[in-house]
Amino acid sequence: MTRNLRFLGRTAIAGVGYTDFTRDSGVGVLSLAVEACRAAVEDAGLETSEVDGVASFRFLEDSVPAQAVATSLALPDVEYLLDVNLGGQAPCYLVAHAAMAIDAGLASNVLVFRALNGRSGMRVGSSQAPGPATGMRYLSGLSAYPQLIAMWARRFMIETGATEHDLASVALAQREWAQHNHRAMVRKPLTPDEYWAAPYVAEPFRVPDCTVEVDGGCAVLVTSLDRARDLRHPPVTISGAAYGSRPRPGLDMADASLWDDLSYNYCSKIADDLWGRAGIAPSEVAFAELYDCFSSSVLFALEGLGIAERGGSGDLIRSGATRPGGDFPVNTHGGLLCEGYLHGMNTVGEAVLQMQGRGGPRQVADRSSCVVTSGALQDGSALVLTGGAR
Amino acid sequence: MTLVLDGFGYPDERLPSPFWEGVARRELTVARCESCGRHFAPFSVSCCYCGSPELTHHRVDGSGELYTWTVCHRAMDPMFAGAVPYVVGAVRLREGAVFYSRIVEVTVTELAAGMALELCWQHIDPGSQWMWAFRPVGDG
Numbered sequence: 001m002t003r004n005l006r007f008l009g010r011t012a013i014a015g016v017g018y019t020d021f022t023r024d025s026g027v028g029v030l031s032l033a034v035e036a037c038r039a040a041v042e043d044a045g046l047e048t049s050e051v052d053g054v055a056s057f058r059f060l061e062d063s064v065p066a067q068a069v070a071t072s073l074a075l076p077d078v079e080y081l082l083d084v085n086l087g088g089q090a091p092c093y094l095v096a097h098a099a100m101a102i103d104a105g106l107a108s109n110v111l112v113f114r115a116l117n118g119r120s121g122m123r124v125g126s127s128q129a130p131g132p133a134t135g136m137r138y139l140s141g142l143s144a145y146p147q148l149i150a151m152w153a154r155r156f157m158i159e160t161g162a163t164e165h166d167l168a169s170v171a172l173a174q175r176e177w178a179q180h181n182h183r184a185m186v187r188k189p190l191t192p193d194e195y196w197a198a199p200y201v202a203e204p205f206r207v208p209d210c211t212v213e214v215d216g217g218c219a220v221l222v223t224s225l226d227r228a229r230d231l232r233h234p235p236v237t238i239s240g241a242a243y244g245s246r247p248r249p250g251l252d253m254a255d256a257s258l259w260d261d262l263s264y265n266y267c268s269k270i271a272d273d274l275w276g277r278a279g280i281a282p283s284e285v286a287f288a289e290l291y292d293c294f295s296s297s298v299l300f301a302l303e304g305l306g307i308a309e310r311g312g313s314g315d316l317i318r319s320g321a322t323r324p325g326g327d328f329p330v331n332t333h334g335g336l337l338c339e340g341y342l343h344g345m346n347t348v349g350e351a352v353l354q355m356q357g358r359g360g361p362r363q364v365a366d367r368s369s370c371v372v373t374s375g376a377l378q379d380g381s382a383l384v385l386t387g388g389a390r
Numbered sequence: 391m392t393l394v395l396d397g398f399g400y401p402d403e404r405l406p407s408p409f410w411e412g413v414a415r416r417e418l419t420v421a422r423c424e425s426c427g428r429h430f431a432p433f434s435v436s437c438c439y440c441g442s443p444e445l446t447h448h449r450v451d452g453s454g455e456l457y458t459w460t461v462c463h464r465a466m467d468p469m470f471a472g473a474v475p476y477v478v479g480a481v482r483l484r485e486g487a488v489f490y491s492r493i494v495e496v497t498v499t500e501l502a503a504g505m506a507l508e509l510c511w512q513h514i515d516p517g518s519q520w521m522w523a524f525r526p527v528g529d530g
Binding site: 128137152201202215251 | 398
């Protein structure tokens with residue numbers, strides 16, 4: 001439903017913290033989680049002792065519980081801990097949850113983090129979510145996310161007329177951004193010839209259409225807008241939030257066998273709520289950080305959220321609008337395709353850096369508003385952030 | 391059969407189920423809701439369209455059409471290392487349920503939405519259990 005939600009416009013993200021992103025961290029996930037969380041608190045300009053809430057997500061058992069981080073940070077006053085068993089659909093959802101808890105008075109300063117040894121440890125892309133549909137998929141040879149999402153992408157191409165050229169446009173534009181991001185795992189320039197020469201992983205996805213698995217952590221600090229105004233960086237106001245799924249999200253995270261139309265994911269379901277609650281139109285938002293485990297999910301989001309017309313997202317990207325210097329920047333860190341697969345927590349992190357004017361060589365010109373998404377499949381979430389300078 | 395299925399299903403779920411026992415006999419079944427008449431897969435505790443618990447296992451005749459597909463060039467699971475490149479599709483059965491399945495006896499350039507398919511059976515590995523697959527209609 002579209003209605004005024006009290007926490008919107010009254011809560012903010014005040015800081016962001018990262019660990020290094022590597023292929024082999026050499027440490028346990030708790031170390032990564034604590035390092036990212038400490039960095040976010042320090043970045044905000046708070047004392048760790050002022051943090052009273054921690055929220056996180058993990059897929060199966062690839063990370064540590066919020067209580068372990070609260071314990072390791074020696075939080076003196078724990079009022080809010082939240083763990084959810086979700087993947088990429090979680091980051092915006094958890095930021096909204098933390099904001100709700102803060103506005104309701106349950107907590108004051110909440111860390112939302114994601115940490116995992118996604119490359120050297122448990123690799124989510126090929127791990128098995130339990131459920132009756134899992135055996136049907138795995139024994140049919142559908143054992144990893146690139147293959148599953150390739151089937152969404154193919155149906156999207158059938159329905160909208162999109163082609164592999166549209167997928168290529170996403171990978172090429174984002175690689176340009178990545179060259180300005182020291183954190184990006186993949187930074188070397190990508191030419192169209194190199195794109196087309198890259199081997200397929202699961203058609204229509206070639207290697208550059210797929211995210212890069214990474215070890216690392218990322219955290220943001222959520223607080224009230226009033227408190228954020230007194231902190232180190234300009235507040236990033238949480239002005240819109242939505243989570244949702246169309247009917248029959250499935251029996252496990254990857255089970256889309258009951259989904260009516262694989263050419264639409266959650267984005268089209270939550271768009272009206274998101275923009276209605278934020279009070280701005282998709283044509284008015286200044287830039288976007290869109291969850292991109294695979295290139296196709298950028299096309300789904302641009303069209304599903306109404307930023308591009310159905311079938312028009314490839315043209316939008318090829319126009320140059322989403323690239324460095326364009327008038328509608330998208331995935332300014334290079335996306336998960338280039339920066340690495342922190343399951344979209346780093347997508348939120350990049351939005352915060354940009355909104356606060358800390359994008360460095362990749363800083364967008366107009367940072368008055370940003371849309372951020374989390375997820376690529378049946379369910380997902382999004383935020384509209386405001387407050388930056390135009 | 392249980393060896394291959396080990397690890398699937400919810401933790402408290404007992405496998406093999408009537409569905410997988412049917413597969414072992416080369417019979418493919420979907421859930422039929424006796425309340426609203428819809429068919430779907432996988433079988434569950436209640437109808438995902440109307441919520442009714444009145445479900446029966448309904449054997450399908452195995453005709454359907456290709457809804458979407460991917461050509462897998464990398465085996466993410468060693469079980470399929472010898473099979474790459476292989477095709478997996480979502481098959482919309484005549485009864486309405488969608489089934490993920492290997493698509494066999496097909497060349498990649500033939501693949502098209504709406505392509506008429508029929509059920510066939512194969513072994514993933516020699517000696518392993520039967521698995522369903524679909525192939526273009528009229529392929530022998």
